[in-house]
Amino acid sequence: MFAGTKSLLSLFGRRLRRPYRRMSALYQRSIQVRVVAITLVLSLGAVLLLGLVVMKTVRNGLLQAKDQAAVTQAENGFKAAVSQGTAFAGTAQKNGTNAAGSGQPGTPGADGLDMGTLLSQQVSFLASSGAGQYMVVGMVPDTGIEKSKASVPREVGGVDPDRTISTAFRDSVVENSGTYQAQYTTIYYTHAANKKPESGLVVGKTLTITGAGAKQQTTYQLYYVFPFTLESQTLNLVGTTLATAGIFVVVLLGAISWLVVRQVVTPVRMAAEISERLADGRLDERMKVSGTDDIARLGESFNRMGAALQTQIRQLEELSRVQRRFVSDVSHELRTPLTTVRMAADLLYESRDDFGDPAAERSAELLQNQLDRFESLLADLLEISRFDAGAAILDAEPADLRDVVGRVIEAAEPLARTKGSNVVVRGADEPVVAEVDPRRIERVLRNLVVNALEHGEGNDIEVVLAAGDGAVAVAVRDHGIGLKPGEASRVFNRFWRADPARARTTGGTGLGLSIALEDAALHGGWLHAWGEPGGGSQFRLTLPRNAGGEILRSPIPLEPADSLANRGLAVPGMPYMRASRVGSPRAAEAPEPGGAAVLGTGLGSGLGGVLGYGSVIPETPGRAAPPPSNPADVRASSGYGVTGAQVVVSKEGRVEGSEADDDEA
Numbered sequence: 001m002f003a004g005t006k007s008l009l010s011l012f013g014r015r016l017r018r019p020y021r022r023m024s025a026l027y028q029r030s031i032q033v034r035v036v037a038i039t040l041v042l043s044l045g046a047v048l049l050l051g052l053v054v055m056k057t058v059r060n061g062l063l064q065a066k067d068q069a070a071v072t073q074a075e076n077g078f079k080a081a082v083s084q085g086t087a088f089a090g091t092a093q094k095n096g097t098n099a100a101g102s103g104q105p106g107t108p109g110a111d112g113l114d115m116g117t118l119l120s121q122q123v124s125f126l127a128s129s130g131a132g133q134y135m136v137v138g139m140v141p142d143t144g145i146e147k148s149k150a151s152v153p154r155e156v157g158g159v160d161p162d163r164t165i166s167t168a169f170r171d172s173v174v175e176n177s178g179t180y181q182a183q184y185t186t187i188y189y190t191h192a193a194n195k196k197p198e199s200g201l202v203v204g205k206t207l208t209i210t211g212a213g214a215k216q217q218t219t220y221q222l223y224y225v226f227p228f229t230l231e232s233q234t235l236n237l238v239g240t241t242l243a244t245a246g247i248f249v250v251v252l253l254g255a256i257s258w259l260v261v262r263q264v265v266t267p268v269r270m271a272a273e274i275s276e277r278l279a280d281g282r283l284d285e286r287m288k289v290s291g292t293d294d295i296a297r298l299g300e301s302f303n304r305m306g307a308a309l310q311t312q313i314r315q316l317e318e319l320s321r322v323q324r325r326f327v328s329d330v331s332h333e334l335r336t337p338l339t340t341v342r343m344a345a346d347l348l349y350e351s352r353d354d355f356g357d358p359a360a361e362r363s364a365e366l367l368q369n370q371l372d373r374f375e376s377l378l379a380d381l382l383e384i385s386r387f388d389a390g391a392a393i394l395d396a397e398p399a400d401l402r403d404v405v406g407r408v409i410e411a412a413e414p415l416a417r418t419k420g421s422n423v424v425v426r427g428a429d430e431p432v433v434a435e436v437d438p439r440r441i442e443r444v445l446r447n448l449v450v451n452a453l454e455h456g457e458g459n460d461i462e463v464v465l466a467a468g469d470g471a472v473a474v475a476v477r478d479h480g481i482g483l484k485p486g487e488a489s490r491v492f493n494r495f496w497r498a499d500p501a502r503a504r505t506t507g508g509t510g511l512g513l514s515i516a517l518e519d520a521a522l523h524g525g526w527l528h529a530w531g532e533p534g535g536g537s538q539f540r541l542t543l544p545r546n547a548g549g550e551i552l553r554s555p556i557p558l559e560p561a562d563s564l565a566n567r568g569l570a571v572p573g574m575p576y577m578r579a580s581r582v583g584s585p586r587a588a589e590a591p592e593p594g595g596a597a598v599l600g601t602g603l604g605s606g607l608g609g610v611l612g613y614g615s616v617i618p619e620t621p622g623r624a625a626p627p628p629s630n631p632a633d634v635r636a637s638s639g640y641g642v643t644g645a646q647v648v649v650s651k652e653g654r655v656e657g658s659e660a661d662d663d664e665a
Helices: 002-029 031-097 115-128 166-175 230-278 293-351 358-388 399-411 414-421 438-455 510-524 659-664
Strands: 135-139 154-156 179-186 198-209 217-227 396-402 422-425 433-436 463-466 471-478 526-532 536-544
Touching: 002 031, 002 198, 002 399, 002 510, 031 115, 031 198, 031 217, 115 135, 115 154, 154 471, 166 198, 166 217, 166 422, 179 358, 179 463, 217 230, 230 293, 230 358, 230 471, 230 510, 293 358, 358 510, 396 399, 396 438, 399 433, 399 438, 399 463, 399 471, 414 438, 433 536, 438 471, 438 536, 510 526
Parallel strands: 422 463
Antiparallel strands: 135 154, 135 217, 179 198, 198 217, 396 433, 463 471, 471 536, 526 536
């Protein structure tokens, strides 16, 4: 139950995150969207600030006007109330009865004045002249032990005096009997009035009525209650108007910014599209230029740049074509005189025992060796010219790489005996079958094995075979001098040598690894190099199991398990970043089953470099697009490891720990 609920919540969370990611990606990718969004936010903030200022100004103005009008009306009402009360008192004294004339005694005030009747008449009279703009409340202070009838408040308009007029405000009115008092309040109505509470202003004053002969004075309080109904309606109207106008202004500013930015962004997008077409080889593409403004000058400059690039690229293509043709022609033309020289050299080499001169015999041997190397160089140059011209053909057929490795080791046996090294094959228990060109793969492995014997310092050479994940791989590991910092980025360059002073035992041409890299690319595979100073090196060939297939990862890790880093050793004085593998902390010492391992962030301290096809040899017109240069078990990292790895390509389409993994889960 808990697991199901957790799964549903996780699914719901991913569904909610997707729109946010899309909007975030659109915001980061589009300048137009970013500018419009910023404009909308800023304009909305400005409109809100302006609305608050306007509303505050209007509110203060309405309150000030209301206060002045209310005080004026209240003062006039107080004067009228005093005059009416004096007249009422005189009439009551003259009649000797209560003012009501009902023959029933009321509650006498000064000289027998009936205050209940007086308050009722005054409140009704004063409220009738207000036309609903205000309500009037009259009160007599309760000075007796029991609450008299006169002390009951008289009101007109359904106001609840006890809740509307606070006790503190009443006391203030009593204390300041000579002047009026005003206070903002909340007006509460009785249940009979059936009205909602609203804001208002109360103006109160203590009035004094003197009976005839000024023998006795009677005081009472009169309160004017002014509701802010009209003012509230005015504020609501102003707020609605401001909100409508603000929304219109924000939308208008957004549309204007969209149009303005579009005029600037459209040429930039056009330039980006033209740049991509130029990068794809469509060198005749140009921008449309109209006008004489800055954008037009940018377009003209871009077109001039495109024309200059087209001219330079065509010159380079022509030069490259001439160079390739020259190499091909020279290689072919040299074969005829080389054949003649070879015949003469063979004759001299076979007759060297009859010379009787050790120097002549040595010269015949040197001539024979150099002619062999010359023929190999011509063959390699012809092969390189085919790759450069895009004329290399792949004759793929199902083949067991164990047989290919066996032929390579058998051919390299004499050199192994000379170097005192043994070639150990691992992973040959199961078939390693793939659709490959056996001749080319044998040439690649022969180069790798011979190089390992040359630089292995007499130590054993390991050849590891593995298959998995739709790919097969062969790794050649030596324990010799290894690769120095930065050398892995140049190891596949033509005619490059790690140590120019080092003598070539096998008479190599310097083109072997370059041709091997081209052969691997022709199969849609990878050829990567790893090395560390004093810890040897490893070259890994990864091929798709089926011709034309795509490789996602190699079944053999690039950094071997016996590297210095995986054994916990490090070169003193050199900074390095340890490799973190997915799985157990000791995964470096105990590789995953099948030999496959995935490196985490960073490079191992012994990673001398990773090099893919696209990093060395540029694309040539007519050649098929190279496979992605991706070792699949190495993550991108900035900086250098202990041996200065320079070319590292991260795994494409997946970053561990990203939100994309959550969506795929």
